[in-house]
Amino acid sequence: MLANELLHRLADLGASLRFFSRLPVPQLGRLDDTGALPSLPRAAAAVPLAGFLIALPASLIGLLVGSADLPDLLIGLIVVAALVVPTGALHEDGLADSADGLVGGTTVEKRLLIMKDSRIGTFGGLALILATSIRASAYGALFAHPAAGVFAVLGAGALSRLAMTALWAALPNARPDGLAARLGQPDQRAVALGVGLTVLLLSPLPALIGASATLLGIAFAGLTTLAFAAFVRDKIGGQTGDILGATQVLTEVAFLIGLLIGR
Known part of the structure; x- marks a missing residue:
């Protein structure tokens, strides 16, 4: 029974890694179908760990370049590049499309139509510039203390994926024929397991950067998730992959x- 549950969790992790990244992931146990999409009602529990692992190469690259005599901003930009490459800019594409649609559209239909357009507009371009600049500046500053920088990258990878699954579970599908709808919505048990796993993955951070800083970071992420969920519910009535x-x-x-x- 326990062995079967572990095999299911490994399969969920493998499917999540393949879906959210371009990393070469071998078959993780006999229940892992390497061609299958993740079943989010159950696999959402593994998504924070997938985010942690996707961020692992960037954290090690940050550790390496952080030991060189490079400007903080350059270190941060290299770390962000190392985060983007494994995902194929999947999440950044969603940010750009969401900014264009949510801000540029005047009706629900127009907002959803703009979000499906592969071209990037003014709002999407500005969102990418600002998000990349802030992340690079922040990671550059955090890698002044290498261990803190490493676990900030890993913790951000896990916590941001937890926030994504929580919003996914909380809001209905705005586009019934979209990919997010086909994958299914995470159930409450899977999200709760993801919360526990994320707390475990974040546990080294208080000792490295301080408990108050860690708690403030988590609080900021949680408030941002709530505010963005309310905003998109008002604009398009639910969530999409973007x-x-x-x-x-x-x-x-x-x-x-x-x-x-908080540090």
Whole structure:
């Protein structure tokens, strides 16, 4: 029974890693179908760990370049690049599309139509510039203390994916025929398990950067998730894949700002 549950969780992790990144992921146990999409009602519990692992290469690259005599901003930009490459800018694309649609559209129909357009407009471009600048500046500052920088990258990867799944579970699908709708919505048990796993993954941070900074970062990320959920519910009535990608980037930004204010 326990072995079967572990195999299911490994399969969920494998499917989540393949869906949210381009990392080469081997079969994780006999129940892991390498061609299957994650079943979010259950697999949401593994998404924070997937985010942690996706961020692992960037954290190690940050540790390496942080030991060189480079400007903080350059270190931060390299870390952000190392975060974007494994995902193929999946979440950044969602941020840009969401900014264009939510701000540029005047009706629900127009907002959803703009979000489906692959071209980037003014609002999307500005959102990407601001989000990238803030993340790079924050990571550059945090890697002044290498261990703190490493676990800030890893913690942000896990917490931002938890925020994404929580918003996914809380809001209905704004586009019934979209990919987010086909994957299913995370159930409450999966989100609760994800919360516990995220707390465990964040546990080294208080000793490295301080309990108050860690709590402030978590609070900022949580408030950002709530505010963004209310905003998108008002604008389009629910979530889409683009909204979920935007949630990941926005909560990562909020978490990093909280860490820097509280340290």
